Amino acid sequence: MPQALINVLRCRALSVLVGLLLALAGALPAAADEDEAATWLERLGPALNMTSYRGVFVYARGENVHSMQIAHRYNNGVVEERLVLQDGGSGEIVRKGMNVVCVLPETGRVKLDQVIPSGPFAEAFTSQLMPVSRWYRAEMKGEDRVAGYEVVSVSLSSKDPYRYSHRLWLEKSTGLLVKSHVRNAEGEVLEQFQFTSLHIGEDIPDSEFKIRTQGREISRTLDEPTPTASVVQRMNGWQLGWRPEGFVPAAAPRSGKGQAVAFSDGLAAFSVFVEPAGPVTMPTGASKIGATTVYMHQVNEGDNAFLITVVGELPPQTARQVAESVRIEDSLALGAGES
Structure with missing residues (x-):
C-alpha cells in the first residue's frame, strides 16, 4: 500500500473535519427548482472558513464513531483550527492556513500531505466551480434544530449509480455546516457528522490554537490547489481509461515512489495511486469503511508489476471500474526497476 495512503488512513479519524469544514464551496446547483438550495450552498462556502466557532462533534463511519473538540477562527485572512480527539486515545490536529499537523503521541507528529480528501470535503476542491447540478439533484428538505441552533436541510441526490448522495444541515444565520449524511442508493447512511455542542461567533484566544501534545515535529506547508493542466501532466507513464462522468483531475498529491492524481465532480472525490x-x-480487491472505499489492483507490464490503488468516497463497484481501467504506458516513467 502507498506510504502516503498509510499515513492518511492512520490519521483519517482525526483529520476528517479538517477537510470537512472546507467543503462544498464550489457546489452551485442551477436548475430552476433548485434556486433556494443553490442560495444556501452559496452561503456555505464563506461560512465554512470565515465563521468563528467552537464545539464538540461526533463523526461516524460504519461502526467507527469518534468524538472531537474543535476551535475554528478566521484571523487576519488565515484559517486557524484545532481539533482534539475526545475518545479512543489522545491526539490532535492543528491547522494554520495551509499548514496542517497531525499529532499522535505513540508515533510523533505526522504531517498531513494533500493526498486523500476526507470524503468529498477537501482543500483541493474548494476553489473549483463545477456544475454539481448535472450530477446531483438539489432540493430543500425543511427546517430543524441541531445543537440548539435553527437549521435548514438540503438534499443532494446522485443522478447515477457511480456516486453517493448527501444531506446537509446548515445553521440559518451563518450558513455553517452543522450536520451531514452520506447515503447510498438505498438511502442507508454510510457516514455522518453532527455537532453535539456548538457556540458560534465567539472571540477565541490564541491559546486555543497551540499544540499541546508532546511528540516529534514534522512540519511542511500544504501545496496550493494545482491547475488541471498541471495535474494531467503528472499522469506520466499511465492513463486512466474510465472514470465516472463529471470527475475531472483536481490535484496531484504526493505518493512517494510512483504517482497519484485526485479527481472531483465538485462534491465527491477520489484519488488514484500508481x-x-x-x-x-x-492483497487486492476492495475494502470499505463507511462511504470510503479502498480498491487495490495489480497490473503487469512486461517484467514489471504495478500496484493500482483507488481511494475515495465511491461505491465499491465504481472504484473497481476506475482501478481496472488504468493502463501502464511507460514503466520507466513510473520508476520501475529503480533501486
Whole structure:
C-alpha cells in the first residue's frame, strides 16, 4: 500500500473535519427548482472558513464513531483550527492556513500531505466551480434544530449509480455546516457528522490554537490547489481509461515512489495511486469503511508489476471500474526497476 495512503488512513479519524469544514464551496446547483438550495450552498462556502466557532462533534463511519473538540477562527485572512480527539486515545490536529499537523503521541507528529480528501470535503476542491447540478439533484428538505441552533436541510441526490448522495444541515444565520449524511442508493447512511455542542461567533484566544501534545515535529506547508493542466501532466507513464462522468483531475498529491492524481465532480472525490509493486504481495480487491472505499489492483507490464490503488468516497463497484481501467504506458516513467 502507498506510504502516503498509510499515513492518511492512520490519521483519517482525526483529520476528517479538517477537510470537512472546507467543503462544498464550489457546489452551485442551477436548475430552476433548485434556486433556494443553490442560495444556501452559496452561503456555505464563506461560512465554512470565515465563521468563528467552537464545539464538540461526533463523526461516524460504519461502526467507527469518534468524538472531537474543535476551535475554528478566521484571523487576519488565515484559517486557524484545532481539533482534539475526545475518545479512543489522545491526539490532535492543528491547522494554520495551509499548514496542517497531525499529532499522535505513540508515533510523533505526522504531517498531513494533500493526498486523500476526507470524503468529498477537501482543500483541493474548494476553489473549483463545477456544475454539481448535472450530477446531483438539489432540493430543500425543511427546517430543524441541531445543537440548539435553527437549521435548514438540503438534499443532494446522485443522478447515477457511480456516486453517493448527501444531506446537509446548515445553521440559518451563518450558513455553517452543522450536520451531514452520506447515503447510498438505498438511502442507508454510510457516514455522518453532527455537532453535539456548538457556540458560534465567539472571540477565541490564541491559546486555543497551540499544540499541546508532546511528540516529534514534522512540519511542511500544504501545496496550493494545482491547475488541471498541471495535474494531467503528472499522469506520466499511465492513463486512466474510465472514470465516472463529471470527475475531472483536481490535484496531484504526493505518493512517494510512483504517482497519484485526485479527481472531483465538485462534491465527491477520489484519488488514484500508481506505483511499482513491492517485494511483498499486497492483497487486492476492495475494502470499505463507511462511504470510503479502498480498491487495490495489480497490473503487469512486461517484467514489471504495478500496484493500482483507488481511494475515495465511491461505491465499491465504481472504484473497481476506475482501478481496472488504468493502463501502464511507460514503466520507466513510473520508476520501475529503480533501486
